[in-house]
Amino acid sequence: MAHHHHIMPTSDGMILTNFVCLLALCIILHSRGEAFVPSTFTSARQYCSSSICILPSPAAAKPTSSTLHTTPSTTYDMIVIGGGSAGLTAAKFASTFGKSVCLIESSRVGGDCTWTGCIPSKTMLAAAKRVHTWRRMNERYGNGKDDNNNSYDASLHEMLRDIKRDIDENRQRIYDEDDSPEVLASLGIQVVHGRAFFHDAKTVNVTKNEWNDEDSDGSTHQLHAKYGIVIASGATPSTTLLENIAGLDTIPYWTYENVWDEFFLAVEKRNRKRDTEKLMKVIVVGGGPIGCELSQAMSRLGCSVVLVSKSPRLLPDADVEASMELQRVLENEGIDVMCNQAVVSVTTESSSKESGDGSTIKVSLSSQESILGDHILVSTGRVPNINNMGLENIGLQINDDTNGGGICVDSKLQTTVKGIFSAGDCTGDRQFTHYAGFQGAIAARNILLPLKDVGVLSDVPSTTFTDPEVSSVGLTEPAAIDQYGESDVSISFRKLSKIDRAICEGVDSNGFIKIVYNRRTKQILGASIVSPSAGELISEIAVARDAHLPFDQLATVMHSYPSYSIALQQMAAEVYYDKLKKNRVYYDVLKKLGL
Numbered sequence: 393m394a395h396h397h398h399i400m401p402t403s404d405g406m407i408l409t410n411f412v413c414l415l416a417l418c419i420i421l422h423s424r425g426e427a428f429v430p431s432t433f434t435s436a437r438q439y440c441s442s443s444i445c446i447l448p449s450p451a452a453a454k455p456t457s458s459t460l461h462t463t464p465s466t467t468y469d470m471i472v473i474g475g476g477s478a479g480l481t482a483a484k485f486a487s488t489f490g491k492s493v494c495l496i497e498s499s500r501v502g503g504d505c506t507w508t509g510c511i512p513s514k515t516m517l518a519a520a521k522r523v524h525t526w527r528r529m530n531e532r533y534g535n536g537k538d539d540n541n542n543s544y545d546a547s548l549h550e551m552l553r554d555i556k557r558d559i560d561e562n563r564q565r566i567y568d569e570d571d572s573p574e575v576l577a578s579l580g581i582q583v584v585h586g587r588a589f590f591h592d593a594k595t596v597n598v599t600k601n602e603w604n605d606e607d608s609d610g611s612t613h614q615l616h617a618k619y620g621i622v623i624a625s626g627a628t629p630s631t632t633l634l635e636n637i638a639g640l641d642t643i644p645y646w647t648y649e650n651v652w653d654e655f656f657l658a659v660e661k662r663n664r665k666r667d668t669e670k671l672m673k674v675i676v677v678g679g680g681p682i683g684c685e686l687s688q689a690m691s692r693l694g695c696s697v698v699l700v701s702k703s704p705r706l707l708p709d710a711d712v713e714a715s716m717e718l719q720r721v722l723e724n725e726g727i728d729v730m731c732n733q734a735v736v737s738v739t740t741e742s743s744s745k746e747s748g749d750g751s752t753i754k755v756s757l758s759s760q761e762s763i764l765g766d767h768i769l770v771s772t773g774r775v776p777n778i779n780n781m782g783l784e785n786i787g788l789q790i791n792d793d794t795n796g797g798g799i800c801v802d803s804k805l806q807t808t809v810k811g812i813f814s815a816g817d818c819t820g821d822r823q824f825t826h827y828a829g830f831q832g833a834i835a836a837r838n839i840l841l842p843l844k845d846v847g848v849l850s851d852v853p854s855t856t857f858t859d860p861e862v863s864s865v866g867l868t869e870p871a872a873i874d875q876y877g878e879s880d881v882s883i884s885f886r887k888l889s890k891i892d893r894a895i896c897e898g899v900d901s902n903g904f905i906k907i908v909y910n911r912r913t914k915q916i917l918g919a920s921i922v923s924p925s926a927g928e929l930i931s932e933i934a935v936a937r938d939a940h941l942p943f944d945q946l947a948t949v950m951h952s953y954p955s956y957s958i959a960l961q962q963m964a965a966e967v968y969y970d971k972l973k974k975n976r977v978y979y980d981v982l983k984k985l986g987l
């Protein structure tokens with residue numbers, strides 16, 4: 393989703409609000425007689441803002457009622473609709489403050505991140521990277537065969553079973569440790585499995601899911617919220633394509649939701665038929681983060697991949713050079729990247745004589761070209777989940793499609809209905825787990841605590857976890873020039889071939905670090921990084937930028953050699969020395985005076 397809000401808080405206002413909130417927090421916590429212990433959320437997928445990181449150690453809050461099935465109507469301090477990153481953080485925030493909270497989830501608690509997003513994809517990418525390394529080593533030092541004299545790809549197919557197992561285990565582990573009803577219950581969060589429907593602005597009807605073993609009666613319960621409701625219903629793969637691509641609705645296609653099963657099932661099927669000679673060909677439609685990550689993973693795991701993108705370049709929101717670098721990397725690995733190409737129609741052709749049975753997918757492009765493949769993965773964006781919740785009953789306003797098509801919120805995440813807040817992907821804003829988690833905490837905070845914090849940020853760091861990773865924060869070069877004028881924008885640029893660590897690891901042929909800063913004040917305006925660990929490097933820049941540290945000041949902070957991050961110190965040092973050189977005359981005078 394390329395939609396950006398432009399509600400930029402003035403930094404002074406932000407600091408003031410945060411300060412007042414902290415003060416209020418101190419008073420609240422003090423009066424509750426709790427230890428004022430700084431602590432952060434423990435889950436890797438939950439985040440918090442500067443003002444709300446200071447929390448008492450989580451004490452289990454007692455819900456006002458935990459026996460939902462005996463009481464048809466229950467009142468909670470706060471109700472959360474949706475158990476993904478935003479909803480979980482909101483609920484945990486409430487329970488940490490001793491408030492009773494009910495979390496309504498119609499599917500699996502954990503949301504897209506745990507089940508179909510970050511966790512499975514990063515597990516698969518890590519495995520694909522190991523396979524890639526092994527293959528490179530084999531090409532370089534081996535004979536293309538493994539110890540059992542099997543050809544490389546035959547043993548690869550064995551390995552895929554382990555990768556699928558790792559994916560399932562990692563999802564389950566994170567669910568069990570952070571998101572399961574037992575864990576949430578221990579925090580004082582009541583979880584209800586069912587569909588939420590607004591009765592009025594403070595009341596939600598919940599139809600319990602049939603499959604929920606405890607209360608499988610499909611009955612409706614009414615829940616009241618004393619202080620407010622957080623809508624965190626997430627997003628799903630965009631289906632507008634079904635209308636735009638003729639024939640897509642007639643074939644089984646993959647999305648990030650089902651690829652974690654379907655990909656491995658497809659591989660298994662080929663294995664059983666001993667059909668492993670010819671590579672499995674996957675057509676990926678969409679060149680955003682999901683499309684790029686999965687293209688590289690599947691390619692490295694032995695597929696032939698064609699990546700089709702409607703945009704002129706991959707990762708259209710990224711720095712242009714970063715897009716080009718990534719495209720070159722993917723092409724070097726054998727992925728066929730086709731930009732500026734719309735998919736017009738999809739048909740299936742029976743290919744009985746070639747691969748036994750099964751059918752071939754034929755994708756026709758706007759350029760009149762067509763491509764054949766065994767499977768198609770559609771990753772062309774996500775749409776907010778806003779339907780079947782009765783939002784129209786309570787007069788809640790929805791943005792139009794050009795603004796993301798999500799729930800309309802102000803900068804404090806307040807919807808157009810008083811007392812109802814919204815957080816995460818369902819607002820149609822940028823779709824990141826960390827941003828959703830941050831917003832969930834802010835929404836809960838704004839409902840339960842005095843005053844209100846800003847929950848819509850003008851920029852959010854993000855990383856596409858290809859290899860190398862592509863990370864960014866703040867403004868790109870053109871955006872900075874737009875805002876500050878060409879004469880006020882400077883660039884510090886370093887290729888990976890000038891970073892010792894990258895040379896040692898043999899990964900210096902692709903990638904760069906690019907820092908955009910203000911020529912006069914040296915304030916960091918933004919950064920784009922294509923590198924191993926770019927997702928870690930970008931955090932240093934995000935911290936420096938947030939703290940308004942001038943870029944050259946990083947030169948005075950010791951970094952350990954030979955890390956990747958020491959490149960940031962070296963780049964800052966160049967700016968620092970430039971500044972020194974400008975004062976040369978002045979220094980010479982002082983020196984002559986014997987100082």
Ligand SMILES: *[C@@H]1O[C@H](CO)[C@@H](O)[C@H](O)[C@H]1NC(C)=O
Pocket residue numbers: 541
């Ligand atoms: C490995 O396979 C090749 C033919 O593919 C054969 O010539 C060779 O003898 C085999 N080596 C072993 C150790 O089995």
Ligand SMILES: *[C@@H]1O[C@H](CO)[C@@H](O)[C@H](O)[C@H]1NC(C)=O
Pocket residue numbers: 589590591597612614782785
């Ligand atoms: C919510 O449930 C109550 C009680 O079951 C029912 O009377 C009411 O009509 C429902 N509201 C909506 C909007 O469906």
